[in-house]
Amino acid sequence: MSVAGGPGVIELEDVSYSYGGGELFSNLSLTLAPGSFQFLTGPSGVGKTTLLKLCYGDLIATSGRVKLFGTDARKVDRDGIALARRRIGVVHQDCQFLDHLPLAENIALPLTVAGRQAEAEQNLGELLTWVGLSHQVDQLPPQLSGGERQRAALARAVIVSPDVIIADEPTGNIDWEMSQRLLRLLVELNRMGKAVLVATHDLNLIRAAKAQVQSRVLRLKGGRLQAAGADL
Numbered sequence: 001m002s003v004a005g006g007p008g009v010i011e012l013e014d015v016s017y018s019y020g021g022g023e024l025f026s027n028l029s030l031t032l033a034p035g036s037f038q039f040l041t042g043p044s045g046v047g048k049t050t051l052l053k054l055c056y057g058d059l060i061a062t063s064g065r066v067k068l069f070g071t072d073a074r075k076v077d078r079d080g081i082a083l084a085r086r087r088i089g090v091v092h093q094d095c096q097f098l099d100h101l102p103l104a105e106n107i108a109l110p111l112t113v114a115g116r117q118a119e120a121e122q123n124l125g126e127l128l129t130w131v132g133l134s135h136q137v138d139q140l141p142p143q144l145s146g147g148e149r150q151r152a153a154l155a156r157a158v159i160v161s162p163d164v165i166i167a168d169e170p171t172g173n174i175d176w177e178m179s180q181r182l183l184r185l186l187v188e189l190n191r192m193g194k195a196v197l198v199a200t201h202d203l204n205l206i207r208a209a210k211a212q213v214q215s216r217v218l219r220l221k222g223g224r225l226q227a228a229g230a231d232l
């Protein structure tokens, strides 16, 4: 099943993946075009997180080809994958933080560990304001609400100025109003030219997004990937 388009920043071609048992999915193709906005939906356990991990080079496909920014993920070494990963901001499903570090340091971490301290200092203030957390810079992660953690996770993903944002259930445990706020942030990032890929169960979120941004919806079900139609 192919849901491919033109050349993309991330391209999966006839990809299969197995954790060791049966194949979770096979011969699946997907293209994330520059500046595009795509949703990935489908039942729980169908493989959405796995598919996202293939897209950001965290897993290597059992067969088929994954290209990150035009380079075959299988043909580059760990440094090559790390380089590509710097261009992809990931918001993980569980959005974990280092609980002993204040929020600001957690968000700056991707830059500080890369020795880009000055850049971190330069970007942090604006970023914290953008996600509405500038009054909580000194809070420890366990002191934050679910919605605040999600926004902090998005800020941490964005601080490296990635070309692509991949978010796994970014509105998983938060109320509708906060989901809308997160969606607006993702739409803004897309308007800045970043490609956005969001896995979500939340069809209402997808419907709300469609009113704000031109987006494509892919549904993973039974090992197949299909473009969802107007039946959402």
Ligand SMILES: Nc1ncnc2c1ncn2[C@@H]1O[C@H](COP(=O)(O)OP(=O)(O)OP(=O)(O)O)[C@@H](O)[C@H]1O
Binding pocket: 019, 024, 042, 043, 044, 045, 046, 047, 048, 049, 050, 051
């Ligand atoms: N590291 C792993 N080792 C073995 N099996 C795994 C591993 N990670 C995930 N799985 C299995 O692969 C399947 C797909 O998991 P995945 O997390 O990709 O699904 P999902 O669609 O994202 O689910 P959800 O919507 O509930 O988050 C599940 O059956 C899961 O148990």
